[in-house]
Amino acid sequence: MTYIEQIAPSLLTGALMSLKIFFWTLIVSIPLGVLVSLGLLSKFSPLRLLLKFYVWIMRGTPLLLQLIFVFYGLPIIGIIFQRYDAALCAFILNYTAYFAEIFRGGFQTIPAGQFESAKVLRLTKTQTLLHIIIPQVVKIVIPSIGNEVVNLVKDTSLVYVIGLGDLLRAGNVATARDVTLIPLVLVGVIYLLMTGLASYALKKVEQHYSKWR
Amino acid sequence: MLELKNITKKFGDRTILDHLNLEIPTGEILAIVGPSGAGKTTLLRCLSGLETPESGSFLLNDQPFDPTDPANADQIIGVVFQNYQLFPNLTVLQNITLAPKLVLKQDAQTATATALELLDELDLAGKEQLYPYQLSGGQQQRVAIVRALAMKPQVLCYDEPTSALDPALREKVGEIILNLKKKHMTQVIVTHDLTFAKQTADQIFTVNALDAQGGK
Ligand SMILES: Nc1ncnc2c1ncn2[C@@H]1O[C@H](COP(=O)(O)OP(=O)(O)OP(=O)(O)O)[C@@H](O)[C@H]1O
Ligand SMILES: [Mg+2]
Numbered sequence: 001m002t003y004i005e006q007i008a009p010s011l012l013t014g015a016l017m018s019l020k021i022f023f024w025t026l027i028v029s030i031p032l033g034v035l036v037s038l039g040l041l042s043k044f045s046p047l048r049l050l051l052k053f054y055v056w057i058m059r060g061t062p063l064l065l066q067l068i069f070v071f072y073g074l075p076i077i078g079i080i081f082q083r084y085d086a087a088l089c090a091f092i093l094n095y096t097a098y099f100a101e102i103f104r105g106g107f108q109t110i111p112a113g114q115f116e117s118a119k120v121l122r123l124t125k126t127q128t129l130l131h132i133i134i135p136q137v138v139k140i141v142i143p144s145i146g147n148e149v150v151n152l153v154k155d156t157s158l159v160y161v162i163g164l165g166d167l168l169r170a171g172n173v174a175t176a177r178d179v180t181l182i183p184l185v186l187v188g189v190i191y192l193l194m195t196g197l198a199s200y201a202l203k204k205v206e207q208h209y210s211k212w213r
Numbered sequence: 214m215l216e217l218k219n220i221t222k223k224f225g226d227r228t229i230l231d232h233l234n235l236e237i238p239t240g241e242i243l244a245i246v247g248p249s250g251a252g253k254t255t256l257l258r259c260l261s262g263l264e265t266p267e268s269g270s271f272l273l274n275d276q277p278f279d280p281t282d283p284a285n286a287d288q289i290i291g292v293v294f295q296n297y298q299l300f301p302n303l304t305v306l307q308n309i310t311l312a313p314k315l316v317l318k319q320d321a322q323t324a325t326a327t328a329l330e331l332l333d334e335l336d337l338a339g340k341e342q343l344y345p346y347q348l349s350g351g352q353q354q355r356v357a358i359v360r361a362l363a364m365k366p367q368v369l370c371y372d373e374p375t376s377a378l379d380p381a382l383r384e385k386v387g388e389i390i391l392n393l394k395k396k397h398m399t400q401v402i403v404t405h406d407l408t409f410a411k412q413t414a415d416q417i418f419t420v421n422a423l424d425a426q427g428g429k
Binding site for chain 2: 111116118121123127132136140211212213
């Protein structure tokens, strides 16, 4: 027990870093993903093509490469990020693309009649989106968003590669120093707790949306 | 008086409506009949601003208006769609009060009171907190009618109001339409149902079918 108590502070500090990246990525990427998805459906083709290209790059290359590119690559051309900012930047760019694809699919399932009846009622485009379309899209995409959220919890461990002190690094450092498996097992347990919590929260959101069909 | 003057509507190079003229005195009921594919729905969509005709004009009490202009809140054309298009994420009450609150800037109390009154009139008392999926088809249609009425439209249009209804409900919607006529609501009914048209309408207008080549 005492050994666990001894390494707990460093593991928790690491977990806090992982959670911070998780949290800020979600908070920024989900709304941004909605906006990008609207751009992907826009009739203005330059915008649509540009965003398609962006999504193609982000989904077609590893997040690990993107992280390395932002932190080790960009400084070569004079763009320098702190480790934490680099991580957030790469995660937000990457996850926005995934969320945008999910929302685009969601928007396309809404029948044209919903937009038309809103138009006949003289609702503006923004009112229609906010009150009618987005709630329906959210309900449709919750399961897919849920998968990505759980992936994100695990993906935060990738920041290890740019030397950020996350949960995985804390466990790895302790294991290497003390030659014991306990820290890595604990790290696994903490990840399980975090993914479990995320799944639970999503289930609650899903329940909230099950009032209507 | 609602007037449609020289309305021409094309899809690509296919002319669907060719210099069509119509006059509907205020408070009267016009039924639009004609074979499938003739352009009945298209005509209704032009009138409600969902399609833009290539030419022609719309007048309400001698005032020209643009149905596609979202800003003209004075010439509202209400529409009851064939499959109602209620908003599934909103309760019956929210479906009805959303637009009056956001567009007509009614306060919540006024909007709710109007909605409840209309629901009561259309035999939907007590249904206000239900979601659309919890209603039968006929009830959903009546909610759609209430939702359109809550916007205080000058004209109320229906696309195939009887097509999904059994005979009893068909009679009931006919009754609702005639009751609205007593309140001087101008109404336009697109229908396949000639008997229904004859029972309810003051005027029947036939849209001609396209010929096989797609011209008129
Ligand atoms: N958006 C569109 N683009 C191209 N053609 C269209 C479009 N909407 C309708 N049409 C065509 O216009 C014609 C008239 O269609 P419309 O839906 O108005 O017919 P309708 O009289 O309502 O038929 P029904 O009785 O079957 O409902 C049809 O030939 C249809 O294929
Ligand atoms: Mg039709």
